[in-house]
Amino acid sequence: MADVARLAGVSGQTVSRVANGRRNVDEATRDRVLAAMREVGYRPNSAARALRNGQFRSIGVIAFELSSFGNTRTLDAIAAAATSSGYAVNLIPVLHGTPHDLSGAFDRLGEQAVDGVIILIEAHRLDEADVQMPEGMPVVVIDSNADLDYPVVDTDQAQGSRLATEHLLDLGHRTVWHLGGPEDSYAASRRLRSWRQTLIDHGCPVPPVLTGDWSAGSGYAAGRKLAADPDVTAVFAANDQMALGLLRALHEAGRAVPEDVSVVGFDDMEEAAQFWPPLTTIRQFFPxxxxxxxxxLIEGIRTGEHHHQPVAVGTELVVRASTAPPRR
Structure with a gap:
C-alpha cells in the first residue's frame, strides 16, 4: 500500500479507501490509485481485511437438490444478488438430505469463512435433523415452514395454487384434478392443500391426488392414468416439468389439449411458452x-439482529393456449 501511495502521490488512507470500495474519493484520484495498483501488482488482502473488521464479505448457502428447476433458479439469483451487494457465495451442497448429511453440512459451515448463511432445504428435512447452527451466525431460510427461530422468505405457494385452480373453475370445469409433487416436499404440500381448499370453498368435488417426483417422466406416468378417465377435463400440475409429461400422455391417448383437457403448470420455466400447446402456468419470481x-441476511450481518416475520413473495397466473372452457 505504501508503494501504491508513493506512485499515485496520495496518502495511505486514500489507498485504503479505494481498496475498500469507499465512495469518498474523487474519480481522478481513484483512477490514479487503481492505475498504481495495477502497475505494482497490488491486490487487497481479503483475509487481512476480515481479521481487521470482523467480516469476510462472504455468504454461505446450504442447498439440497441442486438439479431441481426451482433451486437452480434460486441459487443463480442468490449469487447475482450477493455479488451486486459485494458478497461472494460459498455453496455447501447436501447431496442426499439425510439427517447425517445435514449435520455434516452445518459442521462444515462452522469451518467456512462466511458472515451468514442462507438455507435452501425442504422443511421436513430440517425438522428431522439434529443440527446446531454456528453460534451467533445470521441465518435466513428459503422455502420452509420449519420451526426455526430465523427469518423465512418463500414464494406464496398457496396463492399460486389458488390462482391455478380458480382459473380452471372460472372456465367452467366441474372440478380440477391435481398432479402433485413429492409427499416430503414443503412446496408440494402447500400447493396441494391450497388446491384442495379452493375446491372445497367453491363447492366442487375433490378428486384423488396423483403424485409425481417433479420430473417429466413421473408426469407422463400419472398422465396415462388421467388420460384414461373421461371425467378428467382439467388438471393442475404442481410444476411445469410434470405438466410436460402430462401433455405427452394426453396426446398419445388422443385427448386434445385444451379441447378435451385443460392443463396448468407451476413455475413458468423458460421452456413453458414453447410446449405444445404453450403452457398456462403460475409464474414464480425467483430473483x-x-x-x-x-x-x-445482510441486514442481520450488519445489525446483529433479525426479524421473524415471514416474507411471502407473490405469484402470477400466465395464461397461454393449454386452457379453455370444457366441451359442451
Whole structure:
C-alpha cells in the first residue's frame, strides 16, 4: 500500500479507501490509485481485511437438490444478488438430505469463512435433523415452514395454487384434478392443500391426488392414468416439468389439449411458452425471493439482529393456449 501511495502521490488512507470500495474519493484520484495498483501488482488482502473488521464479505448457502428447476433458479439469483451487494457465495451442497448429511453440512459451515448463511432445504428435512447452527451466525431460510427461530422468505405457494385452480373453475370445469409433487416436499404440500381448499370453498368435488417426483417422466406416468378417465377435463400440475409429461400422455391417448383437457403448470420455466400447446402456468419470481433473502441476511450481518416475520413473495397466473372452457 505504501508503494501504491508513493506512485499515485496520495496518502495511505486514500489507498485504503479505494481498496475498500469507499465512495469518498474523487474519480481522478481513484483512477490514479487503481492505475498504481495495477502497475505494482497490488491486490487487497481479503483475509487481512476480515481479521481487521470482523467480516469476510462472504455468504454461505446450504442447498439440497441442486438439479431441481426451482433451486437452480434460486441459487443463480442468490449469487447475482450477493455479488451486486459485494458478497461472494460459498455453496455447501447436501447431496442426499439425510439427517447425517445435514449435520455434516452445518459442521462444515462452522469451518467456512462466511458472515451468514442462507438455507435452501425442504422443511421436513430440517425438522428431522439434529443440527446446531454456528453460534451467533445470521441465518435466513428459503422455502420452509420449519420451526426455526430465523427469518423465512418463500414464494406464496398457496396463492399460486389458488390462482391455478380458480382459473380452471372460472372456465367452467366441474372440478380440477391435481398432479402433485413429492409427499416430503414443503412446496408440494402447500400447493396441494391450497388446491384442495379452493375446491372445497367453491363447492366442487375433490378428486384423488396423483403424485409425481417433479420430473417429466413421473408426469407422463400419472398422465396415462388421467388420460384414461373421461371425467378428467382439467388438471393442475404442481410444476411445469410434470405438466410436460402430462401433455405427452394426453396426446398419445388422443385427448386434445385444451379441447378435451385443460392443463396448468407451476413455475413458468423458460421452456413453458414453447410446449405444445404453450403452457398456462403460475409464474414464480425467483430473483425477488433471492433478493429479499440476501437483503435480510445482510441486514442481520450488519445489525446483529433479525426479524421473524415471514416474507411471502407473490405469484402470477400466465395464461397461454393449454386452457379453455370444457366441451359442451
Amino acid at each position: 425477488e425471493v433471492a433478493r429479499r433473502s440476501v437483503d435480510a
